Amino acid sequence: MNDLASDVEAAIRSVSDPELAGISIGDLGLVRSVKVSASGSAVILLVPTFLGCPALQVIRHDTERAALAAGATEVEVRFEYGTPWTTDAVSEIGRQQLAAFGIAVARGDQCACPYCDSTLLLELSPVGPAACRSSFWCDACRNIVEVFRDSRPKPILLGTPHRKMKETATKKDLASVLLDTHVHV
């Protein structure tokens, strides 16, 4: 990678997410690819956390500006949909920054409270203050906790208190069964 390409990519990855001040779109895993031609023309592929994210236009605009400021001669920003974003794409730094923001990110079926590190999290609502976040209750420190969510079927968190675990594990998820049976692309 030449200097210009690495400068442009670094600039793009450091663009701040408009809804999570100080956390970059690179650390959130929103940057899929950056290609910079010899003439300085940049094509950037981003992925939205959810298609309905209201910040997409702002992210696109800020990404364009960052690439131009880093020396790109022209910039095309596209959103890519083929492989949905998942929380696996959040970097270690991103996880730490989100925790400081009061937002937890699950690792597989484990998730820790960002305030006390307990795993005794009880789900209050599958969606919280934004489509990309669920609301949980920490049974240890008694705080409301936001947990980043993606569009995958939700795992049962290992540390979930027993009463919720039992209810969730036995609940009939009829729609999922029906849709998984009939819908294939």
Next chain:
Amino acid sequence: MTERVEQESPLSPLTTPCAAALLALADDELVIGHRHSEWLGLSPFLEEDLTLSSIAQDEFGHARALYGLIWPDWADRDAGVTRRPASQWRSCALTELAGNPWELSLVRHFLYDLAEPLRWTGLAEEFGDQVSGLTQLCTTVIAEERFHARHATDLVMRLAQDEGGRHRLDAQFAALAPLVSGLSPGMTEAGWSAYQQAVNRVLCEGGLPELSLVPCLPNAEDRTVRSAAFASIHAQLVEVASFDPTATW
């Protein structure tokens, strides 16, 4: 994308079968999102307020992504919503219907969202090779839609446990069933069959009467008639942009 689609002006009616089908689904998504969003702050309990507004947001996102396939320029996409004459919209009557009382919105949400993944799948199979990005978009939409169908099904099942709730649901299912035939673009015969089975399995499980849904697979190009309920939605969609038609955002 077909050549015809690319040549169309942003605000002119799109007439190729492919473009008409994309526009019909996009308009359905936007209008039902709009109707869901009318419950913001008014839903019967807080969790539902949060959830329905997030589902509305998802539907807006799906509409925006589809409009993006029709009108690649973002400004055209906005104009396609805020400056398009009512006569050029292609939403169906089920989505346009005013959403009060709440059980009407819930039953509509259920009927619409059990059909939606099947419609996206049908569209991707029929037009995926003509429209760059449609198949990929379909993958993401279906992943997001799992939550919508589960949410609607869970609430229908919960309300059906109570006799009063069952009566209220039953009345809405009977009233809305005839409008389901409008969920046509993207729906194949196989999809229709799967849809009926999916709907009736939930109703049966909840102790509700099964629905006899009339299969109707009309051409999306025929969607030229708006229901009376659409006028109020359209007035809201164009209201802000009409204050200053020259404004840029």
